Amino acid sequence: MSIPSLLSRRAALLAGAFAVAGLSRPGLALGAARANPVPLPSADQIRQDYQQMVDFGPRLPGNANHVKFVDWMKREFVAAGLRLGPCESYAYRRWEPKRWSLDIIDGDQRHAVPTVAYFVRSQPTGPQGVTGPLVYAGRLNPDGPASLPDFPKGSILLFDAELPKMHLRQIVHPHFIHVRGETDADVLDSLYHRLWTMPSFQMDDLAARGVAGVAIIINASSAMIAGNFSPHASPYKPKVPALFIGQDAGDTLRAAAKAGRAAHLTLDAQWVEGDVPQLTAVLPGESEEVMIVDTHTDGQNFIEENGCIALLQLARHFASLPAGQRLRRSIVFAGWPGHMSGDMPEAPGWALAHPDLMKRAAAAFTIEHLGASEWADVPGKGYAATGHNEYMNWPATAGPLNDFVIDGIKRHDLLRHAVEQGPGYTTGRVFHNSGIPHVACIAGPNYLLGIVPNGHMDKLDADLASRQTAMIAEIIKQADRTPMADLKGSDSSLGADPIAGTDSSKRTQCQAS
Structure with a gap:
């Protein structure tokens, strides 16, 4: 489609440059200046806009909420006067949890642990869950347990583990x-x-030894771990179903293991094939x-x-x-x-x-x-x-x-x-x-x-x-x-590790549905 004659000289000059990048018809993105420019957001506007995002629900990669949210973002960029494109997507097989729980079995009764969180991308149990002897197995380190007690096949192993305590000196540059x-x-x-960035505790050897499931007691309250999607950025997919437990439930679980109780662990999840959208908008x-x-x-x-x-x-x-x-x-x-x-x-x-x-x-x-306001497990107050x-x-x-x-x-x-x-x-x-x-x-x-x-x-x-x-x-x-040239300055680390590799995206339609 040709660029309309009404476009400004600025837009016409840019057309060639943006066409090279696949950003066609840049003049349509300019938009007319408004009589009253849109101000930067106030606190009230921040709250309103953030709530609108939250109302989509959790936006995990490629799920329905995420796709709808990206589609909404496209419409909002266009409404602001920007031009979309090119847009891409990536093929992705996502892990989608449905139900998870841990129960202690005492005779004919089951006592549910009130708050548990799942180990993302760990092996599902199916809706029926798994039942086995609850065995306390000591401390779990990122590279796996140092040693294990004797246990029968089909056991549910209970471990203690710690959140990574990364001091600021470890996460910031020396400068x-x-x-x-x-x-x-x-x-x-x-x-x-x-x-909340859990290490990817290595547990594949446990599956080889016949473990039915794993429960990991973390040194944080149940209130803090509630609903955490973690470890979020790890590609590791444990071959055993695994759950995280708050430290306030730790004593009860250790006592149950010592008393020879059994446990029932459920992690009902599925793997779903799909595409995940990527968007670009230009002013x-x-x-x-x-x-x-x-x-x-x-x-x-x-x-x-x-x-x-x-x-x-x-x-x-x-x-x-x-x-x-x-x-x-x-x-x-x-x-x-x-x-x-x-x-x-x-x-x-x-x-x-x-x-x-x-x-x-x-x-x-x-x-x-x-x-972000700061929240913590505060002595005498809880989370x-x-x-x-x-x-x-x-x-x-x-x-x-x-x-x-x-x-x-x-x-x-x-x-x-x-x-x-x-x-x-x-x-x-x-x-x-x-x-x-x-x-x-x-x-x-x-x-x-x-x-x-x-x-x-x-x-x-x-x-x-x-x-x-x-x-x-x-x-x-x-x-x-x-x-x-001035922005580049004299930073010797700038450009030290330039991007290399193959583009794995595929082009998609930019227009929001």
């Missing part, structure tokens, strides 16, 4: 710069990375250079992944600005899938699918986990709010972007926020590694992966998310005014 909140010493001595500017704003579209609750909502809020704002206030560079909004899959290409997959945009990118911004916001890390390429982040944290009065020299701890490290100056943000609350009826909306700090979103918009504007 970690603490900016606002406690002193460096206080942060480094007292805060831990509390992301053209005056330059062939682009800036990429990205996150993953799959998630469980308000925080996983509210970066999607931030992408829409930024798109609505930037697309509505009058001509004199618009960004010079084009903005590419990328929503890639599969962070909860364990074996999908994620952000590197998007990069491989869009080599031309990667070549023309002056900067990239990966947004994750805004508005409760601590009164703080969750620590947030900002990996940034050394140079102007790093400076913009430090200034923004101070200007927006963001406490317990810190800067790490890139590439850092982020799903978007492919951009920095491929030579694109990059900023990311990520917090790791322990409710991050929880599938609960209210989507953990009671834990949202909407004012915090509003200020964080405003800061990101500000950094994007500052980066837009900075030449690409």
Whole structure:
């Protein structure tokens, strides 16, 4: 279809460049400037928009909720005045849990453990479950048990295990710069990375020895582990059915094992073949250079992944600005899938699918986990709010972007926020590694992966998310005014591990149904 004559000279000049990337008819994405530009979101707007996402339900890769949510995002980008495309999808075989439980059998009676969580992608039992002697087997380490007691075939083994206690010194670059909140010493001595990211306990040898099931007592409360979809990013598929149990149920289970009780374990799940969508939306500017704003579209609750909502809020704002206030560079909004899959290409997959945009990118911004209040197992209170916001890390390429982040944290009065020299701890490290100056943000609350009826909306700090979103918009504007060569600065790690590989995506129709 030819470009209409009414398009501006700017759109006409861009048409050739965007056609190379498969982004046809860029002029249609420009949209007319509105009489009243869309403001950056207030706390009330944040709460409303996040609730709209949560109302779709858990958006696990490729499930019906996820597909509907991505379809809604497409419509929202188009409504804001952006152009979709090219769009892709990935073939994916997803693990879909249906019912899970653990009962202690005492004679003719069964006593249910009130709260259990599943080990993602472990072997299903079928709806009937499995019954066997409950045997306490000691401690389970990530590489498996060091030793095992004698047990009959068909037993359900009970283990103790610990969440990984990753001190901040282990998750940040040596050039970690603490900016606002406690002193460096206080942060480094007292805060831990509390992301519910279970190690992939190796248990295949247990299946070979005839174990019917595994129950793992974790050093966290039942309230904390409720509904957790974990380990979320591991491709490991245990050959035995496995459940996680809160530490408050540990004594009861150990006593039952010591008393020779049996247990009934159910993990009814199925494997489903399907496709997972990936989307790209573009707001053209005056330059062939682009800036990429990205996150993953799959998630469980308000925080996983509210970066999607931030992408829409930024798109609505930037697309509505009058001509004199618009960004010079084009903005590419990328929503890639599969962070909860364990074996999908994620952000590197998007990069491989869009080599031309990667070549023309002056900067990239990966947004994750805004508005996180801190919750913990508090002595005397149980699982409760601590009164703080969750620590947030900002990996940034050394140079102007790093400076913009430090200034923004101070200007927006963001406490317990810190800067790490890139590439850092982020799903978007492919951009920095491929030579694109990059900023990311990520917090790791322990409710991050929880599938609960209210989507953990009671834990949202909407004012915090509003200020964080405003800061990101500000950094994007500052980066837009900075030449690409200056953004690259002198960071020796920039471009040290460029993306390589084969694009495994397939092109799909972009238009939302």
